[in-house]
Amino acid sequence: MSPTIERPIALLLLPGHSALAAGALLDAFSRVNELQDEADYRPQPVSPAGGPVAASSGARFITEALDPQLPWHALFVLAGERAPASAALLALLRELGARSCVLAGVDGGSAVLAAAGLLDGERASVHWTLADTLMEAYPAVVWSGQVWEINAAASRLSCGGGTACLDLALAWLAGLHGDRLAQELTVALGLERARGRDERQRRPSSERMGAGSPKLAEALALMEANLAEPLPTEEVARLVGVSRRQLERLFKQHLDSLPSRYYLELRLSRARRLLQQSSQSILQIGLSCGFSSGPHFSNSYKASFGHTPRDERSQRAAAWRSLPSTEETPS
Structure with a gap:
């Protein structure tokens, strides 16, 4: 040895x-x-x-x-x-x-x-x-x-x-x-999981994320308010009052991402929380997060997280089943 x-x-x-x-x-x-x-x-x-x-x-x-x-x-x-x-x-x-x-x-x-x-x-x-x-x-x-x-x-x-x-x-x-x-x-260490290299830091709110850039904060607020029916990038830019190119520059400078990619990550993050915490069906969750069909939701989810929504739900169910029962044994 x-x-x-x-x-x-x-x-x-x-x-x-x-x-x-x-x-x-x-x-x-x-x-x-x-x-x-x-x-x-x-x-x-x-x-x-x-x-x-x-x-x-x-x-x-x-x-x-x-x-x-x-x-x-x-x-x-x-x-x-x-x-x-x-x-x-x-x-x-x-x-x-x-x-x-x-x-x-x-x-x-x-x-x-x-x-x-x-x-x-x-x-x-x-x-x-x-x-x-x-x-x-x-x-x-x-x-x-x-x-x-x-x-x-x-x-x-x-x-x-x-x-x-x-x-x-x-x-x-x-x-x-x-x-x-x-x-x-x-x-x-008592952790549920370790965050991977591809995960971004969480920020508290659209206002703080857009600190120093009111236009960016406004765009983020629009995205968060329209997760079920996503707005095209051109429409977000129009509502904020900037060109698409200006909006893309703001996202790249402050968030190191494109508006469309960041919008998708917001929707997928919400979908993940719902899969883990709610009893809604996978299709209901996909539709409520702006995905047009079950296959569209599944493919996008797997591309981002490495597994399907069904796998996510199965992992969560397995984790709950592995927990010890809290029910008292009758004496």
Whole structure:
């Protein structure tokens, strides 16, 4: 049997980071050791100077000073919207990157890696509220609206806020140890499933999604109000008061998508929720979400989610059947 490989993981906590993300990553890297014996993951909260670091919630984490001489396997930068990043810290991150340390940005941590020039030419994810600002500040980075991103060499990782760090960690660990371990870890962490690379960050409302662009917010509100009878892109543009080309530019700039594609995703997301939560028939759900027939709904659903509406409903039924009964046994 080959010896277990030690893999120190630095969780670089900067003021304003998410306490939820920090705790989730500590738990994930601790639990993965119980599921495999190839590597011994050792997560360690660190900061540039050591000592307590305040999260956005006010909670404080006790950290060690980041020692660049230690053989870090990976370093996760956790930061809030306005992460302080000194020239010395950026230089240290560049040094670690040159030494083949895997670098990951969580939430505003992606902005710190971008400031160090470590994401140039890469796709990167960041919390959607920061996307517009970072697109302007770091145009060499391809900012995406996805939940997480991992580059081809698996040396640069990034994700949005909240529990997106778990989706990122699970995907990264699956690449190192296989999908089965990632599935077992998903269950161990109490998650229903891990979100895939193709899933976009959820945004709270059309008004906030269209912040900074009233025309975009108006177009999104129109789409959300007309899911059962979808409006053609030309009609949305006409009602908003812009040309089709202008509307497409707005969607590409703010949502990295075309209006027609985004509209379809809205309808499919609503259909998925109904399949999981309602007792309506599959055909009723398809028609209520703007699909002209059962086959049209089924084909579109499978192209987006990888399985049919019938499979979705069957999986949900199987999950409910597997739950223990809550009925009391008569005495």
